[in-house]
Amino acid sequence: MDYPKIIKMDQLIFKFPFSKKYYEQDFFVSSNNFFAYKLIESWPTWPGKWLNIYGASGSGKTHLAKIIEKKIIKTKLINAENITDDIIKYLSSSDCLIIDNFNNNINEKLFYTILNQSKQLENFILINSVHSIKNIKFNLEDLQSRINSFVNIGIELPTDDLLKVIISKTLSDKQISINPKILDFIINNVERSYEKMFKFLKEVDELSLSTGKAININLIKKVLNQWINTEHIIAQN
DSSP: OOOOOOOOGOOOOSSSSSOOOOOOGGOOTTTTHHHHHHHHHTTTOOOOSSSEEEEEETTHHHHHHHHHHHHSSSEEEEEEEEEGGGGGGHTTTOSSEEEEEEEETTHHHHHHHHHHHHHHHTTTHHHHHHHHHHHOOOHHHHHHHHHSSSSEEEEOOHHHHHHHHHHHHHHHTOOOOOOHHHHHHHHBBOSSOHHHHHHHHHHHHHHHHTTTTOOOOHHHHHHHHHHTTSTBBOOOO
């Protein structure tokens, strides 16, 4: 199997469209997610059996969950909103429980039971969340103490330099060149998120193809105007 490597800025290659197959070789490793990826890769020698990876939407948490799901034969991956009492019966036949999109709306008593069962069975747990679960205020005191057993690792937002590479490489793969002023304009106006940036570039490309016009400031502004009053746009003063 081909595994990801740390890639230099001038070696990055990005592609449309958004792939949902979550192959390990398609996970782009950079300084922003290096430690999270190395922890996933190091299973079963995690520093603790319970791991929490947190970061913004689109930062690759679900991709990492899919990687570990394929790595461990007996794994149960479930979205936090779908957790019910039925999950308990899977614990005894699983080596690892993965909870994706964790938030503070979870049933605390059920979650506490899940953690206790997993501790007794010595199961691995991976929880993905936007914020560190140690920063969530739970009402159940015993649950709070269990949360302290998790190793927490964050995925940082992409830097301006990395975003410039993402934009340039994505468009160059489609034989589209873009000048530095347009690069800066995009970075200053689109939310700093991998997911949002790829979505924005995809829409820019589609508009360019449908209108037969080259990608320029006016075309970029037209797509941005379509995103006004949405979460995609950076709030302007």
